[in-house]
Amino acid sequence: MSRRPARTAVIGALVGGGLVAAVVMARGDDNSTDLGLQPAAQVSSLQQGCGQWLAQDAAESETPGWCAGLTEWMTHHMGATGMGPQMMWGSPEQMRASCRQWIDTDSSAAGTLDGQARCDAMVDWMNGHMRAWTGRQNWDDWMMHGPMMGR
Numbered sequence: 001m002s003r004r005p006a007r008t009a010v011i012g013a014l015v016g017g018g019l020v021a022a023v024v025m026a027r028g029d030d031n032s033t034d035l036g037l038q039p040a041a042q043v044s045s046l047q048q049g050c051g052q053w054l055a056q057d058a059a060e061s062e063t064p065g066w067c068a069g070l071t072e073w074m075t076h077h078m079g080a081t082g083m084g085p086q087m088m089w090g091s092p093e094q095m096r097a098s099c100r101q102w103i104d105t106d107s108s109a110a111g112t113l114d115g116q117a118r119c120d121a122m123v124d125w126m127n128g129h130m131r132a133w134t135g136r137q138n139w140d141d142w143m144m145h146g147p148m149m150g151r
Contacts, residue, residue, distance in 0.1 A: 042085050045142075046095075047071045049133040053125040066118070069109055073102045085143075092139055096123040 050067035074088055077098075089095040096119055103115035127139060136142040 043071045043075055049126045050122055052133050053122050070102055092123050092127040
């Protein structure tokens with residue numbers, strides 16, 4: 001009879017350990033869901049919009065790698081801080097703030113142009129031309145139904 005309570009305790013410990021492991025893995029999956037979609041859908045969508053903005057203005061051609069630099073920084077920053085896409089570019093204002101933070105972090109990012117003004121111009125263009133580069137009506141629609149949410 002003494003073996004039965006011991007066996008029950010071992011089984012209970014295994015089940016409990018399995019539940020803890022499942023919770024930990026689920027939390028990891030939540031973080032990786034946001035970040036795992038980045039390169040394929042989220043950041044590439046941003047880079048596409050930025051690239052279209054860059055291509056439309058001859059003055060912006062001074063730094064053709066600007067969009068790649070911005071999206072690389074965003075990818076790294078999200079990975080380092082655990083910040084998700086909604087916090088980085090969930091609205092035009094958040095996108096502008098993220099871009100300005102990148103410029104503040106990397107003084108060479110803007111080239112010889114005014115980096116803050118470039119961030120403003122890029123976000124204004126992206127916001128005003130949403131349908132052209134996302135196929136969506138507005139920023140909220142893009143965030144809720146486009147590749148930003150893995151759809």
